[in-house]
Amino acid sequence: MTEAATTNVAVLLSIGRHPVSGRTRRAATDAQALEMALALRPKRLTAIHAGPAADADALRAYLGMGLERLTILVLPEGADPVEPLIGHLRRLAPSLVLTGRQAEDGEGSGMLPYLIARGLDAAIVPDVVRIGPSDAPASTASMTDLVQALPRGQRRALAVTGRLIATVHPSAPPARASAFGPARRGVIEPVAAQATADLFLSECEHRPWRPKPKLMRVKRGGSALDRLKAATESKSGKGQLLVNPTAEAGALAIYDSLVEQGMLP
C-alpha cells in the first residue's frame, strides 16, 4: 500500500433500512466501508451523506464508530444525489472513495459509485474486501493493491492505477459496534447543495412487493413417468458402485473421479 492512496479518503454513507422492521439504521456495507476507511488510518477522512436533512438522526450510528464529524449535503426529497456528490468530491479531491455496494432503501440500483467514478474520471472496483499490501511486492507509487471477493468464496488480487472508487463486499471485515456517547458528541455539518429532481424515479410506479412463486425447472418431453421422476425425485441410483474393493482400489476410484470433476489437478 502506498502512502498516496491512503492520505485522503472519502466515505459515502447512506441511511439503511432494516429488512424486517423497515426502521432506519446504518447501512450494513456502508458501515463496513467506514470500518475499512478507519482501519487505513488516513490523514484526512471525510464522511459524506447526501439526502434530506430530516433523516440525519439515523446517521449518528456512523458517528458512534469513531467519526468526529460527518458532512450532509442537504437535498430536497426525491432529488438525484449524483451531481451534488460529484461537485463536493471534486473540491475534496480524495485519492480513495469507499462506499457500500448498493443502497438498502430507495432505488438501490448500485449505479451511484459508477456515475461518480465517471464524473471524477476515476477507476471503479466493485466488491472489495481488503485494501492494502498483498503478498506480491512490486507495486509502483501510483498503484493501489486490493483484494476483491468473487462468488463461491474466492478472492482476486488487483492493482489499480490512479484515483480509485471502491464498493465494499459484505464479506469484508465486519463493522465495529456503534457507541452511544461518541454518537451524541459527533457533529453533523449540513451543507446546502443544488440538485435536480430525479425524473425517471417519479415516472416509475411503486407497489408493495409480493413474493413470486419459485421458478421450477420443468423437463419437457419423454413419457409421463420420466417427467414425474424428474419433478419429484432427486438424482439417484445411476452411480458407479464398488463393493469391498481394496483400500488402494477405492482410493484410486475416488482420485480418478475427483480429477474428472476438476477438483484435483
Add this chain to the structure above:
Amino acid sequence: MTTTQIRRRVDPRAERAARTVLTGQRPRLLRQPVAAAANERRRDPRALRAAALVQSQPRPRYDWTRDAASAGTAAAVGIAVAAMPAIPLRVIAEPAYLVLAILDRPGGEVGEHDRQVIAAARLLADAGGGAVVTVCTGSGEALAEAGSDRHVALPDGWADDYVPERRAAAASALMTALSPRHILFPDSPDGADVARRVAAAAGERLFTGVQSLGPDRATRQSAGGSLETGHRPTRLMTVAADAFAPLDGVRHEARPLDLETSVAVNEVLPRLGGARRLAVDPDALSLSETDFILSAGNGVTDWPSFADLGGALGATRAGSRVVCDAGHLPRERQVGASGTVVGARCYLAFGIAGAPQHLQGITGVRHVIAVNTDLHAEMIKRADLSIVADAQAVMPALIRLIRERRHD
C-alpha cells in the same frame, strides 16, 4: 387377480340354463358348473387402474395418458417416439429490431443464468419480430438451442481474464454499431459490473435486477426488496437470477453476425491490472459458498487422517449432525436440514449413512462420492460413486495416493 382378463359377470339364469339337461322325461340339473359366456363389453375399472399404475412405492402414481386397452411397454414406446420430432429451426431473416444479450459464460460453458437472460431477451424480441443477438466469448453453436438468432464472439482471451473495462467498451461499441432496442445483462457480479460501466458511459438509466418483463412493462425490486417498481422496458437492463424460465424445445440460428468494425477495442487504457486468483484457505470458507466439501459421519473414528485428507484435497471439512453433536467438528460445519444446505459442486462423504435430513442438505450438490460400510445405506443410493469399504482404510490410502501423484 389377473389384470388383463375381463372379469366374469355372474348371470345365474344363464348358468342354470347351461347346466340343464333336457333329454329325458324331466329336466335335470348337472352338478359341476359350466363356464359362462363372458360379457365382452363390460369395462373392468380395476384392470384399467392396474394397467395405468407406473409406480407403487412410496405411493401409487398413475399415467392415464397411456392406452389402457394395450397396456404395456409397446404403447409407451410408441408415444415417446411420436412425441420427439426434430425441433424446427426458426429463422428471423429480416429482424424489425435487435435485442442484445451480453452474457458472462464463465469458464466457457453456457450457464443457467445466461439461458435465462436469453429467454428474457426472446420475450422482448418476439413481441415485435425482433432478433436476439448474443454477445460472449466462444462460438454461438451452444446458444442456438437457448434461443439466439445472431451471435457476436468476443476475443477468446477474455474468457479467463478479468477485463471489465474492455468488455464494457466492446458493449458500448456494439451499442453504437447495431443500435439495439434493448440490451440485457445477467445480474451476476461480473455481468452487473459491466452493465453499470456501460450505463455510466452511455449516460442512460440502468434498470437492474428485472424480475418480470413484458413488451410494455418491466418490474424490479427496490427499497431493500419491499417495493416493486414498474416502468416500461428501458434500453439497458440486468436480469435477476431465477426470474425467467430458460427456453426449451426451440432452435434458432445463432448465426455469426458480420460487423464492419472489430469489437475488440484495445485503445482503452485499462486502470485495473495484475488480476490473479488468490489461494483461499478452504476451512475459512462458509459451507454455503464453498465448492468442494469433505464430510464425515458416524463411521469416521480416525480424525487425524480426516484432517490430513482435508488439507491434501484442499476441501472444506464438514460433518453430519452426529459428528457435530459429539464435538468432533464445530456446529457451523454441520450439513443437513438443521445445519447448512450446501450447494457445492463436489461432496465427498466418509461414513455417512444418509439420514433424510442430511440428504436434504445436499440436494443441490452436483457430484457425490460416498464411502460407507453398509451397502444398503441411503447415501450409497444417492452417490454418483459409491464405495462399500471402511473409511479408516480408504482415507490413508487416498492421502498416500495424492502425495504420490503430487511428487511425480
